[in-house]
Amino acid sequence: MKRTHIFILFIILAVAQIAIPAQMIFNRESILESGTAYKFKTEPVDPSDPFKGKYIFLNYEVDRVKAEDKNWVRNQEVYISIANDNLGFVRATSASLEVPKTGDFVKAKVDWYATDERTLQFSFQFNEFYMEESKAYNAEVAHRKAQRDSLPNNTYALIYVRDGEAVLNNVFINEIPIATFVEE
Structure with a gap:
């Protein structure tokens, strides 16, 4: 028994x-x-973590939004409503402590609030793009060079969004997936 x-x-x-x-x-x-696909402009660095392996840490150009004066608390979860701009890249339209009733949104963490400018700075939780270890450094170098290129909007992350949840699909340089770009 x-x-x-x-x-x-x-x-x-x-x-x-x-x-x-x-x-x-x-x-x-x-x-x-x-989910709905959104292009987030990126600014990467290449950290290495012995437990996580090689990855590209992504900073996003969209990291602040005008917000009414509230008692925002650092690291507090916030819902950022998003939409596409006229070039097809994401822009933040508003921030809320409650789930928005309409439109697409993503979860973020509050970094700080500038009361003079009424601007909320935030960071997304989908900021690590893992790659094969041998390609991660070359990808970071290629991405940095592409950022200095005179062509605007040539580096971005493709993020799928549904009901506040986001999944990082890929990082692109000149419309080419970064792993493929590094091989060329």
């Missing part, structure tokens, strides 16, 4: 260990399939 209980408990734990990561993967894939 005791072995039966242990065996059943083992089966439940094994199913949970498979089901939880599978649900996380399914959720991300679902956002990629049915």
Whole structure:
């Protein structure tokens, strides 16, 4: 009888260990399939973390929005409403502590609030793009060179958004995925 209980408990734990990561993967894939794609202009650096591996840390040009005077708290979760500008890149339209009722939005963290300018600075949580270790440094160099190029809007991250959740799909230089760009 005791072995039966242990065996059943083992089966439940094994199913949970498979089901939880599978649900996380399914959720991300679902956002990629049915979410709205937005182009976020980027400004990368290339850190290395012994636990995470090589990745490109992305800073986004859109990192502040006009906001009414509120008691914003550093690291507080905030909802940033977004829309495309006339060039097809994302722009922040408003910030709220509550989920917006209409339009697309993403979750962010408050960095600071400038009361004089009534501007909220924030940071997104989808700022790490993982690459094959041998390509990460070359990708950062290529991206930095592309940023200095005279062509505007030639580097961006493609982010899919649905119901406040965001998934970083790829980083592009001159409309070419960064891993492919580095190989050329």
